[in-house]
Amino acid sequence: xxxxxxxxxxxxxxxxxxxxxxxxxxxxxxxxxxxxxxxxxxxxxxxxxxxxxxxxxxxxxxxxxxxxxxxxxxxxxxxxxxxxxxxxxxxxxxxxxxxxxxxxxxxxxxxxxxxxxxxxxxxxxxxxxxxxxxxxxxxxxxxxxxxxxxxxxxxxxxxxxxxxxxxxxxxxxxxxxxxxxxxxxxxxxxxxxxxxxxxxxxxxxxxxxxxxxxxxxxxxxxxxxxxxxxxxxxxxxxxxxxxxxxxxxxxxxxxxxxxxxxxxxxxxxxxxxxxxxxxxxxxxxxxxxxxxxxxxxxxxxxxxxxxxxxxxxxxxxxxxxxxxxxxxxxxxxxxxxxxxxxxxxxxxxxxxxxxxxxxxxxxxxxxxxxxxxxxxxxxxxxxxxxxxxxxxxxxxxxxxxxxxxxxx
Numbered sequence: 354x355x356x357x358x359x360x361x362x363x364x365x366x367x368x369x370x371x372x373x374x375x376x377x378x379x380x381x382x383x384x385x386x387x388x389x390x391x392x393x394x395x396x397x398x399x400x401x402x403x404x405x406x407x408x409x410x411x412x413x414x415x416x417x418x419x420x421x422x423x424x425x426x427x428x429x430x431x432x433x434x435x436x437x438x439x440x441x442x443x444x445x446x447x448x449x450x451x452x453x454x455x456x457x458x459x460x461x462x463x464x465x466x467x468x469x470x471x472x473x474x475x476x477x478x479x480x481x482x483x484x485x486x487x488x489x490x491x492x493x494x495x496x497x498x499x500x501x502x503x504x505x506x507x508x509x510x511x512x513x514x515x516x517x518x519x520x521x522x523x524x525x526x527x528x529x530x531x532x533x534x535x536x537x538x539x540x541x542x543x544x545x546x547x548x549x550x551x552x553x554x555x556x557x558x559x560x561x562x563x564x565x566x567x568x569x570x571x572x573x574x575x576x577x578x579x580x581x582x583x584x585x586x587x588x589x590x591x592x593x594x595x596x597x598x599x600x601x602x603x604x605x606x607x608x609x610x611x612x613x614x615x616x617x618x619x620x621x622x623x624x625x626x627x628x629x630x631x632x633x634x635x636x637x638x639x640x641x642x643x644x645x646x647x648x649x650x651x652x653x654x655x656x657x658x659x660x661x662x663x664x665x666x667x668x669x670x671x672x673x674x675x676x677x678x679x680x681x682x683x684x685x686x687x688x689x690x691x692x693x694x695x696x697x698x699x700x701x702x703x704x705x706x707x708x709x710x711x712x713x714x715x716x717x718x719x720x721x722x723x724x725x726x727x728x729x730x731x732x733x734x735x736x737x738x739x740x741x742x743x744x745x746x747x748x749x750x751x752x753x754x755x756x757x758x759x760x761x
Contacts, residue, residue: 359386359722364547366390366451367442368426371398373503374483374532374539374563375455376422381540382451383425384713385722390738391426392433392442395759397731398423412703414730421710423728424699429739430732430759437757439466444742446471446478450550451543455483458497468558478556479546483539487562494562501563506531510567511574517587524587535566596642596649597621600678601657607678608657608665615639620672625656699727735760 364387368379376391383389391398403418415423429445432438443466446452452471454461461467468480468490485501486494504525507513512531517524539561550556568575574585577593591599597618598611612618615638619631630636630652635645642649657665662677669675677683684690695714698707712724735758739749752758 358720359384360717360720361722362386362388362720364388364451365449366453367392367446367449369452369454369456369461370483371400371455372532373418373422373529374536375453376400377533377536378481378483378539378543379426379453380422380424381537381713381715382543384724385715386720387451389426390445390734391423391428391729392445393428393430393731395430395432395732395756397430401731407701407704407706407708409705410701410703414702415728417708417710420699420701420708420728424710424724425726426729427734427738428729428732429735431735432757433464433466435757437752437755439464441739441752441758442466443471443474445738447475449475449478450547451479451481453481453483453539453543457500458482458484458486458488472556476556477550477554479543479550479559480556481539481543481546481559481561483535483561483563485563487565488558488560490558491560494564496564503529503531503563506535506563506567509564511571512567515571515574515585515587518589520586522587530570531563531567534570535561535563538566538569591646591650594643595639596646597653599650601650601654603657603665603677604659604661606662608662609676609678610653610657610669611674612642613639613674617673618642621653621669624668624672625652627652697724699724701727702730730761732758732760 361382364382366379366382366387366389368375368389368391370376370379370391379389379391398419401415401419402413404416406413406416431441433442471480472478482488484497485499485505486496489497507525507530508523510531512526513523516526539559542559542561546557546559573594577583577585585593589599591597595611595613598613600607600609610621612621618636618639622628622631634641636642636649660668665675666677679687685696690696695712696709697712698709701708710724713722715722736746736749739752739758740746744752749758753760
């Protein structure tokens with residue numbers, strides 16, 4: 354793997370995660386230079402089989418799902434149900450800084466390699482878990498034994514309940530926020546715990562429930578219910594507190610316009626050709642506009658719908674917060690995306706052409722980090738990692754023969 358120069362260079366992470374939430378969390382660490390060693394079953398992480406695949410790829414080592422969130426990582430394939438495999442994991446974690454897993458509560462404990470076992474051999478270890486409903490170590494949930502995925506967290510945490518065209522039609526948010534937002538919270542918790550461990554030499558257990566993460570993301574509905582005594586419902590493409598603040602039609606698509614401050618509204622009124630509205634008591638303040646939301650939105654819609662996105666851009670650029678509703682093709686063509694280098698090409702084993710994934714949005718001037726290496730093949734780094742751990746080539750060959758480990 355090419356050298357990285359991120360702020361987490363030298364930090365060793367043992368990654369036991371699968372699907373999206375856990376791998377996204379460890380991806381964030383890997384993008385900032387951490388040495389992330391992904392522990393896979395000897396047959397490989399099942400998500401390797403998820404597409405899409407390039408048309409000329411017949412090998413199917415992994416698809417786009419796996420490539421995107423497992424870049425910058427190493428792969429070590431171990432059978433953790435075998436005693437020899439468990440012993441290898443304990444050796445790997447003895448000098449690790451971080452362990453991350455997203456199994457159901459109790460799985461690692463039943464295998465005999467849970468937090469307390471690993472921490473007894475490595476007291477500074479930061480051990481993080483991302484589960485649907487948390488871990489009993491930090492507060493037992495009545496749902497602790499339930500499996501969960503993105504859509505479950507979105508539904509139960511409140512995101513779907515305020516998303517959709519009307520109260521009768523809740524909608525799942527397109528990106529996997531039920532996984533990705535808890536993953537980002539877990540990465541933050543890991544960094545906080547690592548800071549503590551560096552200062553004190555004492556690690557700890559870090560727990561993020563997906564349900565809790567989405568509830569925290571939907572913080573607005575909590576105070577709305579507290580203040581108003583009413584559950585918010587799907588709000589379409591406008592905002593329950595700010596006006597105007599949402600999507601509006603254009604001749605060739607849709608744009609977003611937001612006026613969270615009255616100064617922006619005044620600028621918009623001038624651009625629309627209605628300067629008197631800026632001082633009209635019905636529209637001069639956000640609360641007044643909210644009380645007359647239907648009329649306010651209709652005026653903005655009438656103005657935007659008669660113009661193209663390019664014309665709206667020319668009229669509002671630098672004056673009012675706005676932006677077009679982009680497709681993936683639009684994003685690929687956007688000069689901002691190119692200037693910020695937000696799209697990265699990677700090798701895809703089995704294909705003659707490179708593929709593109711989203712880069713890290715976290716930018717630092719001294720330790721930039723970034724995406725430097727494709728996702729690994731199953732066990733691609735098994736031998737190298739175990740040799741560095743002190744095993745001999747003969748021992749590694751014997752472990753492969755007994756299917757305790759796998760590697761290419």
